[in-house]
Amino acid sequence: MKDASPQTIYLADYQPPAFLIDGVHLTFRLSPKATRVISRIRFRPNPDATDTTFTLHGQDLKLVNAQIDGADVSPTLTDNGLTCDVPDAPFVWDAEVEIAPDGNTALEGLYMSGGMYCTQCEAEGFRKITYYPDRPDVMAVFTVRIESDMPVMLSNGNPVGSGAGWAEWHDSWPKPAYLFALVAGDLVATSGSFTTMNGDDVALNIYVRPRPDEAKCDFALDALIRSMKWDEKVYGRAYDLDIFNIVAVDDFNMGAMENKGLNIFNSSCVLASPTTSTDADYERIEAIIAHEYFHNWTGNRVTCRDWFQLCLKEGLTVYRDQQFTADMRSAPVKRIDDALDLRAYQFREDAGPLAHPVRPASFVEINNFYTATVYEKGAELIGMLKLLVGDDPYAKAVTLYFDRHDGQAATIEDWLAAFADTTGRDLTQFALWYAQAGTPEITVTDQFDNGTYTLTLRQSLRDTDDMADKQPMHIPVAAGLLASSGAEVVPTTVLELTEVEQSFTFDNLTEKPIPSLLRGFSAPVIIKRQQTADERLFLLAHDTDPFNKWEAGRQFASDMLVGMVRDDAAPDARYLTALTGLITDKALDPAYRALMLALPSQDDTARALADAGHAPEPQKIYLVHESLRYAMAEHMQDRLPQIYAAMHVAGPYSPDAKDAGQRSLGNAMLGLMTRLDGGKQASAQFAQADNMTQQMSALRALVAQGHGADALAAFRTQWAQDRLVMDKWFGLQAVLASPEHAVATVNMLTQDADFNWKNPNRFRAVLGGFAANAAGFHAADGSGYALLADWLIRLDPVNPQTTARMAKAFETWPRYAPDRQAKMKAALQRIAHTPELSRDTAEMVARMLKG
Structure with missing residues (x-):
């Protein structure tokens, strides 16, 4: 029978599962077009259940047979699972299903990536593997047997046996089905070991495809070991199996997945080498390795x-x-x-x-x-x-x-x-x-009277579709006070805002202080306070809180950009002078100085204009940003070569924070220099670079200024065989294409022989890069919206998850002028009216159209 249209699921309707599980045994007989999955599951009624119907989730499965306690049964099948009459006592459920991994382009459940079998079960992918209560509160111990001619066969837990054409794994820790994992393929391992604080030895393996991937795993292995040490030291959490495996997969919708004992990663989040990975890649890999490992306790146990x-x-x-x-x-x-x-x-x-x-x-x-x-x-x-x-x-x-x-x-x-x-x-x-949804806004007023300084904070939270008249939140506002000399007269104090409006007093002050509010970004809120440009420049020069020092410069730049767009104002020379002082301050971390130079994004400026009641014009915003960067380059031109040279890192490449920070500041200088020298220094760096950070930074500087044609061709020739590096090549052109050429550039890239639109990494590189190219995507004639909509409609039946997430590029449509709004809405409506649109994309588009 056909199920009705998708239903909304409510938190308030939660009911305990009707049945619990005492053990699961799965046998996989792997075949690309006809994998057989044989399950034996020991169920028992849940005494806490109110609904006792035996229901198993299942999707895109061919049921071969089913038995209860050895007797054949004929369940009632639907598109989303089955129901069956069962005993009011513990029983054994046996089932055999057939699935086709090589046809599973959605990359949920069991699928194939370049000849390798792999799984992705979070959130509800296990139901595409076999019939099961696919919900996170049903936890069970799993034993898994894999039968295949693949040389490597992996699953959760510890290995308990293997032989010619088979391997068996047992995970003694109860887990929900979303944490199930299986991998089988022609893989090689980079191995290590770790001894836990409890004295247990753990074998560590990172599995990848042979040559050249096996040479790119050392950093990931080191990051894993450091993560294990850190979690023991900081949280007292030790690892709990004999083995920890990571597998790199090319076709993956997300960054990685924390399956118990068998983490599956997008290849881009594992593979690293100095010549193919940037400093940002290394830091991202380090963070994602840590994130998935930390899930072992916060998510798995x-x-x-x-x-x-x-x-x-x-x-x-x-x-x-x-x-x-x-x-x-x-x-x-x-x-x-x-x-x-x-x-x-x-x-x-x-x-x-x-x-x-x-x-x-x-x-x-x-x-x-x-x-x-x-x-x-x-x-x-x-x-x-x-x-x-x-x-x-x-x-x-x-x-x-x-x-x-x-x-x-x-x-x-x-x-x-x-x-x-x-x-x-x-x-x-x-x-x-x-x-409560939404970002709280805190309006700040202050008063100084007879040595007493009073800060008054008033919080508000806008109505959203799901809720109006929201209650005041409990907001920690870290604050400090500075004297006019720059000295800190009140160190960081956490003000706990719990009412709609509260006042906080500070006594025994000799002058009205300058407040430094929301230090360390102590809460995800927006501070609204009348603040002069002079006060922001003061905090930029004197604030002792690193975050607020940066924030003062950021806010000054944001206000200046809004004024340049709205009033055709010129760049403020005071800001340029302050930045020049900061980048030459050797007491500051080079990475921090580089951050100081980064302007608010074009999207940030569009949001600031919309908040001030002005419809953003993306092309003008682009031109204003370019104008300010050119002004920065001109103002600092005497300092740029000196700092660029001082930030040169000698010796072998290291991704550590010190060297990466120096390269970050040096390449920020290069980006500004390229605006003045026609690409001379960037071309030299591109030719001489011995690591991807320096090569990619030079290429970016050249492409951004329209000097990149020869370098792009040389880069492609050099890296045509490296899929992850080529993602960078594709993405750089999409995100940096000039507004008038962006649509044509992306059309050219999507027609390239190496554009594999079914691979999430490559699709995100090109279409995601284009969506991040604000002035290009928001072309006045709507061609950018039409282009992205065309590709999302094409991708949806193949990969709904990636489509739905990419559709969020349209979420800002309400902020624009009516003509541009109409074009964005028309693109969304065209997606919404696509026949047989996936549930993922249909929900996302419907929510955006409610706008």
């Missing part, structure tokens, strides 16, 4: 009860990987990077039609809620909680959480209860962060 609790595992694990990167590299730079990402993606979600709470109240397709709100804002909530309770109470509460819920599927309430019980604090109001 303690998982989420239902998908509404996704932020429980993802927000906490993102926070942990942020801590790790801050310890491995520069904490101030990491905090700024995190804030930049949050504002670029999560604030944008909060401000538009895709706004949703950190813990959504409902969904149609859970794949659409793997968002910046769940991940990055979810991480901010962990950071706020730690700031509010303190470091030691945080550590004790997390330990209590692990002790209480090890082996369980938990909820946000369970997480907060561990903190309430440890600290005695009432976190009822703090829990609103999980339930």
